Amino acid sequence: MAIPNSSLHIISSSPSKFPSMTPFKFPSKPSKIRCSQNPNPPSPPSTLNLISILRIIPDWADEIKESRMKQTKSLYKHEDWVEHRSSLRHIRHLLSSLSSRVILSLVPPVIAFTTVAVVVASYNTAVFWELLPEFFPVLRASSLPYQLTAPALALLLVFRTEASYSRFEEGRKAWTKIVSGTYDFARQVIVSVETDSVLKMALLRYILAFPVALKCHLVHGSDTGKDLKNLLEDDDLAVVLRSNHRPRCIIQFISQSLQMLNLEPSKRTSLESKVTCFHEGIGVCEQITSIPIPVSYTRLTSRFLVLWHLTLPIILWDDCHWIVVPATFISAASLFCIEEVGVLIEEPFPMLALDELCKLVYDNVQEALTSEKKIKDLLDAKMADHASRKRSSNGHPTSGSGQATWPNINF
Template sequence: MVDYDPHRWWSYFHYVKGSMVREIVARVMACVVWSAAVVFMHERFHAMDIPGTVHTLAGMSLSLLLVFRTNSSYDRFWEGRKLWGGIVNETRNLARGAGIFLRESPELYSALLRWTAAFPFAAAASLRGGANLGPLSRELPADAVAQVMGSQHVPFAVARRMSAVLDAARREGRFNEYVQMQLDQNVQLLVDYLGGCERIRKTPIPFAYVMHLRRALLVYCYTLPFALVRDFGWMTVLATFIVAYVFFGIEEIGVEIEDPFGTDDNDLPLDQICSTIHGNLSALMPVEAVPSSGSSAA
């Protein structure tokens, strides 16, 4: 994600990073070249103009389609951010609640903290089509890491390890079944939030809507010079450039934020969120715990 100050205008006016310019420049320039060819043919050989009424009406409908497309994508982006906000909160709640009952068992508490910190790294990697525990792969027991990484769903395997630590603490008499159930509710919510993210990632905008919008965009932009050439002359090239830049840019913004869990410039900063969680939980690590103490509880 690009960090910026929303109160500053001209400082970012020349930015290319995150502005969709690189993604749409080929499409826009193709429209510009085509419009120049239309004007040339109109001026030198034969009249190429058509009435602009159809484009006026189609432009209104196309604008509504683009607004709906962008709003739908932003809803997915914002829902993804809320789900990851829930992951942040539940990791803190689990660490806070378990710390009260496990203060006399630093080995179990440190194991729980490490597996809890590993969950967001595993979740982010899974949403990006990979498998990774981040820096926790060096802090957790090697055999446990190997088993988790070899599982079919790595974040789910991490969640099972977290529940196993809580069960080990209950069997040691650190708390009763009711407290275990309450603490495990945080683990359940982590899995629920990840499921919500997977729902967003695996349910794209319907194909028919996307293709219809793109076909309409191409037809509109490539026929626009014919509607403008009689009144605008060579200024048709500039007008076509502006319209194509605006329309293609809006559509590309919707494409980029439709799946907010990737690594594009405008996607959610999952790596930063994971590092924040890791830092928060590392600050709670018992000083009595040794780095490999999680093996018995895991």
């Protein structure tokens, strides 16, 4: 997330301080190659086997799903909420079905189980028309086991989705605390630090860089260097990029900057307490990312769904015959869609608009910096005007002269 520079020049334009790379030197004597060796061995021919053919559609669906996960999410505004609750939303959602990553990710299982239904229906039809020998039985079974296990499958899917949404909500709350803590930390620095303007600006850059670094740490495929290049100077960015844990490295920059500031002990203690919010945010987010819902629960749901739909055409044959094909298609598309949504929101951070949240914090801090001196001068002018109205020219207070500047507030 590249954040534009502001008029306050928080972003430094210092020259790059990366060390110059040592030029590569070829060996003075070329190595001897025997005649039996081939310096450029031909690559083995790529042969398409059955597994690679069967993986074409799943790999295509996974590639689309992962590419859609990397798309930038946006925060909702008033216009977005109006469209979100519009009465035309059902038509809009239906027309955009083919571009939904959830639906596209269901293409492999839905095609597979619909194909099984077609095979079962074709086999039973061939047996009914006596196209096969008599010892081939018709694949049919009682629907009673499905009637007994349907509530269990429904509860399993509900609990799976509810557990995933709890993780999503926990991640959202963690980032709400991080965003509010970042802005509160920056606000206190703006108000408390009156000297050391250079170090103050550097500290504000580190504070604004923390949520961006944490976002890159949590979302796979993020470009940390690109997202932080407009927030950190080149030498600071080089240190952050070389570190193993970049958010904690930025916290070290913040702590060292606080120690170097010429502050009263009470102010320094108050500012250092804000760093705790950053550590707590890292801990909560890393736990969500590192510890999924128990894998046995996810495997149980998947196995239940697969076995259910593999045997569904056999169960429905007596009542539906060839209608088992659309029935299996609808059932697989519906139930696997619920399970897929649970899997997607289990990792909440790619689903959240973290780029927009980081930019929102940046804009708010920039606005606070812009209005800081203006508000301070305005308040000083009001206080001076209030003092001048309370005293006469000879220094004695006056009563009832002039218009009241401050309202009378009775507590």
